Amino acid sequence: MKYIIAVIQPERVDDVLEELTKREIHLATVSNIVGRGRQKGVAEVYRGHVEAGSLLKKAKLEIAVNEDFVDKAIEAIMAGARTGDDGSIGDGKIFILELAECIRIRTGERGKEAIG
Amino acid sequence: MTAIRFSWGIAAVATWLFGLPADLMAQDDVPAAIDSGDTAFILICAAMVLLMTPGLAFFYGGLVRRKNMLSVLMQCYFIIGLITLQWVLVGYSLAFGPGELIKGFIGNFDYVGLKGVGMEAKGTIPHVLFMIFQGMFAVITPALIVGAFAERVRFSAMCVFMVLWATLVYDPVCHWVWGGGFMGADGALDFAGGTVVHINAGVAALAFALFIGPRKGYPDKVSPPHNLPFAVLGTGILWFGWFGFNAGSELAADGIAANAFVVTHVATAAALVTWALLDWIINKKPTVLGAITGAVAGLVAITPASGFVTPMGAIVVGAGSSVICYFFVAKVKGKFGYDDTLDVFGVHGIGGVWGAIATGFLTNEAVNGTAGSFKQTMIQVESVAITAVYSFVMTMILLALVNMVIKVRLTDREELIGLDLSDHREAAYTLLD
Numbered sequence: 001m002k003y004i005i006a007v008i009q010p011e012r013v014d015d016v017l018e019e020l021t022k023r024e025i026h027l028a029t030v031s032n033i034v035g036r037g038r039q040k041g042v043a044e045v046y047r048g049h050v051e052a053g054s055l056l057k058k059a060k061l062e063i064a065v066n067e068d069f070v071d072k073a074i075e076a077i078m079a080g081a082r083t084g085d086d087g088s089i090g091d092g093k094i095f096i097l098e099l100a101e102c103i104r105i106r107t108g109e110r111g112k113e114a115i116g
Numbered sequence: 117m118t119a120i121r122f123s124w125g126i127a128a129v130a131t132w133l134f135g136l137p138a139d140l141m142a143q144d145d146v147p148a149a150i151d152s153g154d155t156a157f158i159l160i161c162a163a164m165v166l167l168m169t170p171g172l173a174f175f176y177g178g179l180v181r182r183k184n185m186l187s188v189l190m191q192c193y194f195i196i197g198l199i200t201l202q203w204v205l206v207g208y209s210l211a212f213g214p215g216e217l218i219k220g221f222i223g224n225f226d227y228v229g230l231k232g233v234g235m236e237a238k239g240t241i242p243h244v245l246f247m248i249f250q251g252m253f254a255v256i257t258p259a260l261i262v263g264a265f266a267e268r269v270r271f272s273a274m275c276v277f278m279v280l281w282a283t284l285v286y287d288p289v290c291h292w293v294w295g296g297g298f299m300g301a302d303g304a305l306d307f308a309g310g311t312v313v314h315i316n317a318g319v320a321a322l323a324f325a326l327f328i329g330p331r332k333g334y335p336d337k338v339s340p341p342h343n344l345p346f347a348v349l350g351t352g353i354l355w356f357g358w359f360g361f362n363a364g365s366e367l368a369a370d371g372i373a374a375n376a377f378v379v380t381h382v383a384t385a386a387a388l389v390t391w392a393l394l395d396w397i398i399n400k401k402p403t404v405l406g407a408i409t410g411a412v413a414g415l416v417a418i419t420p421a422s423g424f425v426t427p428m429g430a431i432v433v434g435a436g437s438s439v440i441c442y443f444f445v446a447k448v449k450g451k452f453g454y455d456d457t458l459d460v461f462g463v464h465g466i467g468g469v470w471g472a473i474a475t476g477f478l479t480n481e482a483v484n485g486t487a488g489s490f491k492q493t494m495i496q497v498e499s500v501a502i503t504a505v506y507s508f509v510m511t512m513i514l515l516a517l518v519n520m521v522i523k524v525r526l527t528d529r530e531e532l533i534g535l536d537l538s539d540h541r542e543a544a545y546t547l548l549d
Contacts, residue, residue, distance in 0.1 A: 045399045046340055047409055047459060048446025 001099035001115060002070050003062070007035060008081040008092040010059040016080030020063070023072040027116075029062040038089060058092065064099055064115050151240035157369035158241050158249055164360025165252035169196050169259050171353025175412070176263050178346030179405075179458050181339050183534025184267045185544035191271070195259045195278055202282050203251040204230050210287035212250065212295045220298035222288045239367055249364060250290070257286050257313045263458030264321030265328050268531050271539040273522040277514055281320065285510045289316050289503055304499035305479060305486060307376065308365035310420025310471045311503050318465025319504045321456055323511035328525050330455030332532060344404055351408040355384060358415045362422040375483055376422040380415065383434030387414025390438035398446075406442075413441040413463050417471030424479035424486060433474050437467045469504075472496050 008016060013030055020028060034055040044050075065073050074094060081091055104114040173192035177185050199207070206228055213223030227233050230247065238246045258278045265274070292299040293312050306312060331338055341347060362380045366373035391410025392402040417437035418430055425433060445462040456462060476493030479486045486492065518524060525531075530538035537543065 044340060045395065045401065045403055046405055048395065048399065048406070048442055049450070050399065 001064065001066060001102060001111065003064050003097040003099040004070070004073050004077075005095040005097070006061040006063075006077045006081065006092060007033070007058050007095075008061065008077070009083060009090065010057055012081045012083065012091075013059045013061070016061060016077055019076035019080040020073065023069070023076050025063065025065065025069055025073055025076065027063065031060045031062075033058050033060045037093075056090070064102055066112055066115055070096070149240065150237045150242060151368070154240040154368045155242060155245060157373070158245055158364055158367060161360035161364025162245070162249040162252055164357045165249070165256065165364065166196070166357075168252075168354050168357035168361065169193075169256045171350045171357055172256065172259055172262075173350070174346045175350030175354060175408075176266060176347075176458055178343040178348070178350060179263075179341040180266050181534070182342040182545060183536055185342065185536060186542050187271070187535030187539050188262060188266050190540055191262045191266075191269075191274060192259045194271075194275065195262070196255050198275060198278060199255045199258055199282050200251060202279055203254045204247075207254055207282055207287050208233070208247050208251065210283065211254070211290040212247075216291075216296075220301070221291065222297075223291050223295055241367060246367070249367075250294075253309055253313060253361070254282060254286055254290070257309075257317050258282055260313070260317035260460055260464055261321045261324060263460040264325045264456045266457040267535065268328060268331050268525055269535075270522060270524060270526050271535075273518050273524040276522065277518045277524070280514045280518070281511065284514065285320065285507055286312075286316065289506065292503075293499075299499050299502070302495060302499070303492070304495050305424055305475050305492070306420045306472065306499070307423030307475075308362040308419045310416070310468050310475070311499055314416045314419060314464040314468030315472065315500055315503050316507045318461045318463075318468050319507040320511040321460035322454070322465060323508045324515065325454045325456040325461070327512060327515045327519075330453070331457065332528060334455045335450070341405065348404060348408055351411055355411060355415065358384075358419075362419060366423060372423055372484060375426075378427055379425055379430035379433075380418050380422050382427045383418035383421075383430040383437075384411050384414040386431045386434030387411060387417070387438040390435040391442055394438065394442045409441070409445075409459070409463060410438040413437040413467040416464050416467035417474065419468070420472045421475040421478060424475055424484050426480050426483060429478040429480060432478060433471060436474060437470050440470050441467050465504075469500050472500050 006016070010032065017028060017030075020026070035058050036055050061077070063073055074096075077094055083091055101110060102114045103110050107114075169192055173189045176192065177188045180188050206225070208230070209225055209227035210223045213226050215224040215226060216222060217224050230244070233243050233247050235242045235244060237243070258281055261278075261281075288297075290312050291297040293304065293306050293309075294300060299306075299311070304311070358380055359377050363373040363377040366376060388407050388411040391413065392407040395406040396402040414434035414437055417433050418425075421429070421433050441463050444466045445459050449456070449459070449462055473493060473496050476496035477488040477490075479488045479492060481487040515524060526535070526538060
């Protein structure tokens with residue numbers, strides 16, 4: 001089992017979820033976050049002052065999957081989160097972690113059965 | 117221009133000929149009957165002017181960081197309480213007392229505790245109504261200064277400062293212009309308080325910002341406004357209340373009050389559009405904060421002029437205010453390095469100065485009997501300069517005095533934690549439901 005964390009552009013969340021659905025991955029946790037990367041800030045204007053934002057709004061997706069779905073999940077995130085034909089700086093990153101256990105609270109099922 | 121101001125002119129001239137509104141702001145002992153229409157109108161106006169301070173609280177609150185939201189609301193609301201008490205106990209007497217402790221400079225103690233301020237007529241309204249209408253002005257003026265020191269002031273020190281400032285700065289300046297003091301006698305035109313309220317508060321704001329120093333991390337590491345919709349709502353409340361402020365300053369429900377209402381609205385509209393256009397041209401997008409800042413700049417500038425200009429003159433006053441304030445806030449202020457958190461000086465100070473001077477050359481004989489002239493403009497400049505110098509020097513002195521007893525600025529740690537927690541032990545927003 002793997003735990004996939006993707007930090008993406010907030011406006012790509014719907015596209016990524018759609019791509020995941022196409023590949024029969026229905027479970028995901030989404031949160032609004034701020035962060036920074038090489039992209040730097042989108043300048044915002046306040047009373048005529050152009051202020052370079054230091055932290056940018058991003059969305060974080062967290063998905064727990066069985067081994068069979070890891071590649072599909074990556075494919076879906078890449079397809080949904082890329083902006084423009086070749087992607088752009090700031091499109092985000094995917095992190096994949098080993099997942100030690102997964103337990104469904106309602107039934108007490110563990111591992112592969114619990115995750116889907 | 118002539119055609120459009122014509123109808124207003126007739127109303128104003130008629131009022132003038134029949135001699136209804138003698139200068140009610142000045143002290144006059146002419147016995148007059150209470151007029152029910154005027155009384156009803158000013159009762160409503162007083163309530164509208166009160167609402168401006170909560171509006172201001174939300175205007176300011178939306179522009180600060182999340183961790184300082186409550187502190188700004190509390191500073192504004194506490195000033196409503198504190199200065200209302202100061203006003204009925206001593207402030208009204210110092211501003212409008214029947215005699216003068218220092219000739220032309222300040223009233224006396226005859227009205228302390230509202231002794232002798234009752235239901236008898238003052239002009240055509242009850243004296244006690246005049247007192248509370250003026251009291252709402254006395255409340256919002258110190259509250260305006262809050263924007264300059266937001267996010268770093270110690271609450272207790274602020275309270276002491278505000279009572280001193282109201283007593284030793286607002287009350288005398290109010291007396292100079294409206295209470296029978298030297299400025300009104302010199303012929304300076306200030307219909308609804310451009311000098312008394314906005315220049316006075318704006319300059320005090322500059323002094324306070326210089327005294328207290330910039331916020332930690334200013335200018336590069338200070339977060340943007342945490343809730344612009346609150347600022348937009350606050351502006352709407354200010355705009356609404358300002359009709360009571362300006363039209364009510366006629367102290368009668370008559371043609372001049374109606375003219376003041378119209379020019380207030382027109383100037384604000386012109387200023388809102390102008391600031392947004394400047395944003396659009398210079399920074400490529402019309403910003404919401406720009407539009408509402410423009411509206412406030414217009415409201416400020418039309419305040420002294422509202423009893424004297426035509427609606428067409430109001431467009432000049434409003435649009436001019438946005439142009440001047442925009443360039444001051446966006447281009448000039450940054451070069452000086454002081455941190456007037458919410459641009460109280462940039463909008464109320466600069467907009468107020470523009471409004472006072474513009475009143476000198478745009479005042480129209482048909483509206484209120486005074487024609488614009490170079491001489492009048494110079495009288496305006498003089499009243500601006502005297503008020504600005506007095507307000508600046510006194511604010512600095514009062515801050516130095518308060519600072520000897522209570523540190524005006526919070527510690528770095530308290531400032532970083534945020535004033536909601538460090539000054540009030542509360543949080544504006546919970547994270548969990």
